[in-house]
Amino acid sequence: MLEIIKAQYKSGRSLTQNKYYSYVNRDSWPKFFWDFYPIGQEYYHELNPYFLFQSYRPDIYKFSRVITVRDGYLTFASYLISHFKEILTDQMRPILIPPEFAPIVPTNIMDRFACWQIVQKKQISLSDAKKVIIFGLISEEYLGNLEDLPERLLPLRQINPEASIDLLLPMRKDIFGKNNKESMVIYHALNHIKDAIPGKKVNFIKVENFLELSNLKNTYVFDLNFDKMVVSDNYLHYFSQSRGATVNNGSLLHSPKDSMFHLDLSIFHELHITPFPQVKSVFAELIFHKKTNPHVDLNFDTSFQNLLRNMFQENLSFSE
Amino acid sequence: MQKIACLFSFKMSSWVSCQKIVFNLHKAYELIPGISLSNFNYSVDQNYDDIIQTAKDVVASKPNVIVIMDHKPHPLPLIQFIKIELNKKKLKTRFIFHIFGDFTLYYSEWDKLSKILVDSEVEFIVASDRQKKLIDNFLTPPHNSYVCPFPVDENEFHFDLKLRKSQREDWGIKPDDIAFVFTGRLSRQKRIHTLLEAFSDFLKKSKTQKAHLFLYGNTDHIGDQFLGIWETEGEYFRKLNRIYKELPTQVQNKIHFMGSVPNSELKDVYQGADYLVNLSVHNDEDFGMSVAEALCSGLPSILTDWGGLASFSNKNIPFAAQFISVKIGKASKLVHYDETVEILKKSLKEGHLKEREVISKDALNRFGIIPASKILENILHSSPSTFSKFGPLFEKILSAKSFTATPYITPRKNINELYREIYSSYVRDN
Missing domain, CATH: 3.40.50 (Rossmann fold)
Structure with a gap:
């Protein structure tokens, strides 16, 4: 995986670059994206910071083999439920997520994931x-x-x-x-x-x-x-x-000990990539919810939102 | 007593240099004897009702001259309403527009405005000779344009070596080290990437350990839209960071990214430094406020021979501003790389600490508020000229822009003749 991340870094290609602007049909993004302003504004680094819910067609990531996921846990979980088979059958395409999202990932595709963390060495109180x-x-x-x-x-x-x-x-x-x-x-x-x-x-x-x-x-x-x-x-x-x-x-003050790759996001803060943690997956519970509510758009399903929010509030139970 | 209505945004511009320009221009007008100034707010926050009210207030003050001092928002909507009010009251007045570097971004607005201003008394004031040349290319004779450099406040920027020691201590450099500084936006068109590479080559070739480069400002993502280069936020930072990380460690240790600092701290920076370096080939480079401030502080400068930066040339004190050649290449504006390295090398041997007071005095005589005030007074006392219309080059641009969003490049992304025709005024005549 690290080799792919390094190759991606070297290529520097990201969907947020202007040269791919016309390739993306922004009308196909979910309407709620526009409510994200300004928190969802685009920016660039070589590991392709992007929202998975913007992936309205499978080939959209062909320019970039790595995605640094910007989604919150709701749209991330919803994406996994709809696309986990694609992630498994596709060629290795590392997906970088915040470490606390790890328990949502199905066990059988955990090898496709790594984590991102922000480090800012100089912080004030x-x-x-x-x-x-x-x-x-x-x-x-x-x-x-x-x-x-x-x-x-x-x-x-x-x-x-x-x-x-x-x-x-x-x-x-x-x-x-x-x-x-x-x-x-x-x-x-x-x-x-x-x-x-x-x-x-x-x-x-x-x-x-x-x-x-x-x-x-x-x-x-x-x-x-x-x-x-x-x-x-x-x-x-x-x-x-x-x-x-x-x-x-929650930006870290020091680089994580298990950091395997990093880049500067500015002169003040850095992005570090760390291995996927050892966690027990709760994905089965999410799938069960989907099966019992097959026709509901999970992003708008308040019971799914509550299920996830409760899970994250009790996040300690996720650790093995 | 001439009555002058000054129009500017009471809300500060996000462009730091423009905030100061408007403030200092206003001070220059205040020093002109025999005039009375009234100030009117014209800002982006205003809705149409506000603008109409401002127009009414302006005309009610019965001004002899209306001065548009700011670069933002574009004066078109306000002037429309002012003209209506003037016509209603059968009044005539003279319009003076201070033109900033962003003129070439707003052709369609200037086109509409030109139609409103036909047969009015109109003058354009620009900040440098090359900007005058650029604007004159758009005007039909008689060219109603004048040059008045954007003024620097002597109280803020002047020679004061007392600040030098503490600034250099803050930087952690030795008394005999040479500090080069850049202040401004770290922007693609300011060629910061070229500066990093040239500085690295200079260190290698001169084998010196004494030189440092301090970069003040944040990266932006303006790109070079005229040449079809659009950037996403963070993209130029990553480009610079990659160049920086590939430099040898001993070179990295000599390059210091300082981020943005309050303007009030720059006076210390200019005293602590030995040279200002600015390799800008920005399409908006009509003057160079940071260069003017540095020179007024007595800091010699190394500059590209591009646009308004050329106005800092000084035959009497040639070391005050040294110039690097620029040409408009096939697909890009080219800064002479070897010359950059050579000038940096030469600077290492020379030191102008003793002459800094002279540099400062000379610069304040040229770019201070008092000389600006005298220039403005002369303009106000000159006989006004009547505006007819913009000329054929302007029409040509408007026509090109109606066909394409990138009128200055060929389909193969090379720079076309239209761009050369406009910006030939920004480079030295061959």
Whole structure:
């Protein structure tokens, strides 16, 4: 596998490159992709960062034998259920995923997978940051259970009194939801944030304002993302870390000991490829769910979403 | 008393150099005696109602001159409404447009605007002689264009060697080391990849351990769209990183990627450094604000002989700015590689620490706010000319653009005659 990864690196070809732009019919991507803005914005490295749900036809990856998966666990699981046979019968085409997604992978195709991890050697704490940007897509899938939000916001109390605080809260309908019911998420989320940083002056910014920032060296980006259901490789994290910011996304401070390949994503952060971990697969449970609900699009199936979310909340039980 | 309406975006531009340009231009206007300035916000955040209101406010101020200082947003919608208001009130005024390097990106907007401005008193102010040549190629005589370099604020950038020691300590270099710096976007058209390779060759050929290269700024993904090169974010960074990783370790140790820093820190950088290096062949290179600031700080520069960078040539102090030849090749703009290496080598032997105060004084006399103010005063006192229309080259571009998104390259991706016709003004006459 490492040889294929090295060959892929050498070729430098990625579907995100402009030369392949006309090959991809963006109208064939699922509609929810457009709700991913800005977290799903494209960027480039030689190991082809891409969303599996954008693979609307099997030959789309012919330019690149490696895919660095950017999907969240929902669309990743959904893709595996629909395509696991293709992955098995196809020529070896390494799929790089976050290590915590490993238990979703069927046992018989685990040899096709490796893991990616982000390393940022210089990080600051929330209390050291001169500027804090609180980011969240205002959507229930992204923020998770709002009752737990106050607890997840507790770290914000460490913010230095002198630090400036920006709020970047683009609103989205429920990305994987089917109804257009009125949502109270924004009100609840704002109330919780207000309670977490009482008396602090905050500045609301738009995505465009954020994307104009060039120097984020003393900045901490606090992402309200509950888990990796929507996306595992968030463009805003890439953007922030590329400009020196620290993000609460679990980036490692040191290279993993089992790192077998790495490349720099910016002068501040690196992508490391590590072997697939020893885990027990829960794929059978997911297949069972599909068999009992054969006609449902899993991405929009709330019981499938809950099944996965519960599994990931109890992720320790995945380890062997 | 001339009444001048200054139009610019109250919201800061994402282009750092443009933020400063507008700010400093405004200061230059403020110094002109016998005028009164009124400021009006014209920014991308405004909707049509806001723009109409701005147009009404501008005309209500009864200005003798309307000055469009900013590069963004394009003035077309605002001028449309201003003309309507002027016609309603049967007023006439003079328009002055400060032209930035991005003029050539907005032909269709300028075309529409030109139709509105027919028979009006219009002047274009550009920042360098070569940009004037480029703009004049689009205009029909009389050319209503003037040169006023984008001004540098002396309070920010001036000679101050006190800062040198601490900056070099921060960099961790010795007093007799030579520090080359680049400041700006690390962009394909700024030829950072060429700079890395040339710097590496220079180190090998000169066998020196004393030279360092400090690169300030983030990589971008602008590519070179005129020549059919579009990049995805991260692509140019990966290109540079791969070149860097393939260099010998001892060379890597001499190249320092510093990322973006606040503009206020650049004054220290320019004092700490020995040379500014800028190999830009950017289509928008109408001037070179970072070069002007470096020179005003007394820092000698090594520059490509391309576009507005040529305006930093100085016959009285030739070492203040040394030039590397550029030509428009078959498929790309070519920076003379051997000359780059040779100039870097030569720089190692020369040191201009003693002459830096002279460089700074001379540069401030040419690029400071006060000289800019005098140029602008002369322009305001000159008799205005009437605008008729853009000329045949402009029509030719519009026509080409209506057929293809890449009007400057052949189907084989070679540079075509149209590009050469426009950008021949950016290279030295043979």
